[in-house]
Amino acid sequence: MTETANHTEGTTLLASLKKLSPQLKPIIWPLIWGLLSALAASVVALMIPQVYRVLVNTALQPGNGTGGLWVGVGVVLGLGIVEAGLIALRRQFVIVPATTVETKMRTSFYRHLQQLAVEFHDRWGSGQLLSRAMSDLNFMRRWMAFGAIMLVVTSLTVVIGVSLMFSMSWQLGLIFMAAAVPIVIFGFRFRRAYSRVSRRSQDQAGDLATAVEESVHGIRVLKAFGRGREALDAFAEQAQELQSTEILKARSLAVFSLVVTLLPELALGAGLVVGILLVSAGSLDVGALVAFFATAAVVAGPVESMGPLMAMTLAAKTAIQRHFEVVDSVNTITEPLVPQKLSDVRGELVFHNVHFRYPDTADGVPDVLNGIDLTLRAGETMALVGVTGCGKSTLLSLVPRLFDVTSGSITLDGTDVRSLPLNDLRSYVSVAFEDTTLFSNSVRENVLLGAVLPPALSAGSLSADGVLAQALDTAQADFVHMLPQGVDTLIGEEGLSLSGGQRQRIALARAIAVHPAVLVLDDPLSALDVNTEERVEARLRKVLEGTTTLIVAHRPSTVSMADRVALLQDGRIAAVGTHSELLATNSHYRYVLASLSEEPQDLDSDLEDDVDSESEQKGNA
Numbered sequence: 001m002t003e004t005a006n007h008t009e010g011t012t013l014l015a016s017l018k019k020l021s022p023q024l025k026p027i028i029w030p031l032i033w034g035l036l037s038a039l040a041a042s043v044v045a046l047m048i049p050q051v052y053r054v055l056v057n058t059a060l061q062p063g064n065g066t067g068g069l070w071v072g073v074g075v076v077l078g079l080g081i082v083e084a085g086l087i088a089l090r091r092q093f094v095i096v097p098a099t100t101v102e103t104k105m106r107t108s109f110y111r112h113l114q115q116l117a118v119e120f121h122d123r124w125g126s127g128q129l130l131s132r133a134m135s136d137l138n139f140m141r142r143w144m145a146f147g148a149i150m151l152v153v154t155s156l157t158v159v160i161g162v163s164l165m166f167s168m169s170w171q172l173g174l175i176f177m178a179a180a181v182p183i184v185i186f187g188f189r190f191r192r193a194y195s196r197v198s199r200r201s202q203d204q205a206g207d208l209a210t211a212v213e214e215s216v217h218g219i220r221v222l223k224a225f226g227r228g229r230e231a232l233d234a235f236a237e238q239a240q241e242l243q244s245t246e247i248l249k250a251r252s253l254a255v256f257s258l259v260v261t262l263l264p265e266l267a268l269g270a271g272l273v274v275g276i277l278l279v280s281a282g283s284l285d286v287g288a289l290v291a292f293f294a295t296a297a298v299v300a301g302p303v304e305s306m307g308p309l310m311a312m313t314l315a316a317k318t319a320i321q322r323h324f325e326v327v328d329s330v331n332t333i334t335e336p337l338v339p340q341k342l343s344d345v346r347g348e349l350v351f352h353n354v355h356f357r358y359p360d361t362a363d364g365v366p367d368v369l370n371g372i373d374l375t376l377r378a379g380e381t382m383a384l385v386g387v388t389g390c391g392k393s394t395l396l397s398l399v400p401r402l403f404d405v406t407s408g409s410i411t412l413d414g415t416d417v418r419s420l421p422l423n424d425l426r427s428y429v430s431v432a433f434e435d436t437t438l439f440s441n442s443v444r445e446n447v448l449l450g451a452v453l454p455p456a457l458s459a460g461s462l463s464a465d466g467v468l469a470q471a472l473d474t475a476q477a478d479f480v481h482m483l484p485q486g487v488d489t490l491i492g493e494e495g496l497s498l499s500g501g502q503r504q505r506i507a508l509a510r511a512i513a514v515h516p517a518v519l520v521l522d523d524p525l526s527a528l529d530v531n532t533e534e535r536v537e538a539r540l541r542k543v544l545e546g547t548t549t550l551i552v553a554h555r556p557s558t559v560s561m562a563d564r565v566a567l568l569q570d571g572r573i574a575a576v577g578t579h580s581e582l583l584a585t586n587s588h589y590r591y592v593l594a595s596l597s598e599e600p601q602d603l604d605s606d607l608e609d610d611v612d613s614e615s616e617q618k619g620n621a
């Protein structure tokens with residue numbers, strides 16, 4: 001299930017701006033200067049018709065010399081240059097502050113996403129988060145730097161311009177104003193309809209981004225099952241829905257723009273007739289008539305831009321809402337109020353009557369974990385066994401607090417894991433999952449992701465290269481040395497493709513490189529062939545001596561490397577003992593073991609073995 005639109009319709013623009021105010025505060029002065037520059041540019045533009053008025057009434061009158069005319073032309077030219085300069089100044093004032101705010105908001109959005117619990121990410125589609133991090137913030141920046149300023153300036157320009165028009169002729173001014181009444185009424189209706197459709201289009205764009213992300217991520221599955229056609233059809237349908245919304249949005253804006261352009265034009269047409277009648281009746285001079293229409297031409301620009309500016313403002317309002325829906329999401333995995341420090345971590349891990357249920361579990365369904373009591377002695381390796389779906393991965397995810405227990409507690413050396421600072425806990429507990437995620441980085445960076453490296457390492461400890469080599473060796477990931485640039489080869493999504501087994505071994509090396517006190521392994525060897533697994537286990541046993549290890553086992557060979565085995569059944573630990581003890585005494589254990597899967601094949605690893613043996617033979621020859 002993915003979260004898409006938490007519609008917060010009814011939120012006013014003012015409320016949205018209030019949310020944005022902490023971000024706007026530091027740049028308020030550049031924004032004000034930008035606004036003043038834009039306003040000054042508009043005032044200068046409105047002064048030009050007044051020069052025309054003087055020119056028509058004086059310099060252009062018969063008998064006057066050309067001197068006044070040239071002065072007038074010079075003034076108009078000068079005002080034009082000043083107007084252009086002021087427009088450039090507005091950009092200069094706002095560009096850097098607005099992009100700085102955008103970058104800061106994007107970074108804090110990303111930081112918040114990282115801090116939010118896994119439970120949040122389970123609910124939200126990645127495309128929704130992507131579109132909020134990218135296009136919504138882009139909208140906001142463009143609105144801050146341009147839309148908001150121009151909306152204020154445009155409104156003021158219209159007010160000043162219309163006042164000037166009234167001062168030249170109140171009759172013509174009234175005719176022009178008559179057009180404003182239907183525009184205002186229509187504007188209110190437009191605002192409500194456009195807000196709704198703008199929200200829909202931004203949400204649909206997010207869903208579409210999720211669809212692209214999912215199909216790119218799962219391209220192999222789609223191809224293997226020949227479902228490309230269906231995926232394309234579903235995508236095309238979604239894209240068409242977005243297209244319909246965009247058309248609706250554009251139509252709504254087009255109608256509004258038509259109204260705000262057409263009505264003033266009609267009013268001006270009527271005004272021209274009345275104006276000529278007024279001039280011929282001697283109650284208006286020609287200069288004032290010329291200036292009236294020149295001012296109307298200046299005012300027409302801002303009036304026409306009202307539609308797009310309103311649309312931009314409403315889109316920005318939606319973008320602000322969408323942004324804060326994520327930023328205001330409460331992090332359920334929080335730092336302890338009174339953090340406790342562990343001075344020397346031994347690694348004794350105890351589960352005390354642990355209960356857990358996923359937040360969206362239906363009423364009446366029992367807890368996934370229903371009273372887990374389990375003790376892992378410091379340094380011991382314990383395998384966790386149970387039928388599929390019984391909650392093994394869930395149990396493991398509670399140790400590094402990817403989820404928190406619903407009740408009960410988990411202690412590390414007697415301290416509740418919820419009392420430890422999260423960073424400390426996650427440096428004591430290292431995890432490798434069956435589904436491996438590698439980042440678009442070099443092998444080196446992937447493996448050393450969580451490792452504590454010099455100068456933080458104490459004297460006598462391994463260098464970064466030493467840690468890397470040891471981790472790769474333990475995880476039997478020596479194949480990386482055969483990659484084009486060795487450990488500096490780019491892997492992950494944008495790098496070299498690796499086999500499932502190779503990916504698992506790098507992920508295992510990453511967990512080992514941390515040198516944790518507690519290692520939590522969620523079936524990380526599932527894609528390895530038996531020979532490689534045996535070699536990995538032999539190395540692991542040596543390197544991880546003294547490391548408490550909890551390993552989910554799906555194969556008898558994994559179970560056999562453990563000191564003890566815990567059997568998970570119906571949300572509880574049904575039995576704990578050595579492999580042979582449980583085999584002898586527990587029928588459910590025998591049943592689970594018998595149902596464990598056949599050994600998978602890591603074909604690349606076989607190939608590596610072939611290459612290894614070939615090179616050995618060549619070496620011997």
Ligand SMILES: Nc1ncnc2c1ncn2[C@@H]1O[C@H](COP(=O)(O)OP(=O)(O)OP(=O)(O)O)[C@@H](O)[C@H]1O
Nearest residue numbers: 122358360368386387388389390391392393394395
């Ligand atoms: N994020 C989640 N939200 C809701 N329910 C979940 C979530 N993850 C797992 N579950 C449910 O919790 C139960 C236990 O799942 P879990 O993955 O822990 O089992 P498992 O024993 O590790 O299974 P397997 O051996 O197949 O890996 C399952 O019924 C599963 O559907």
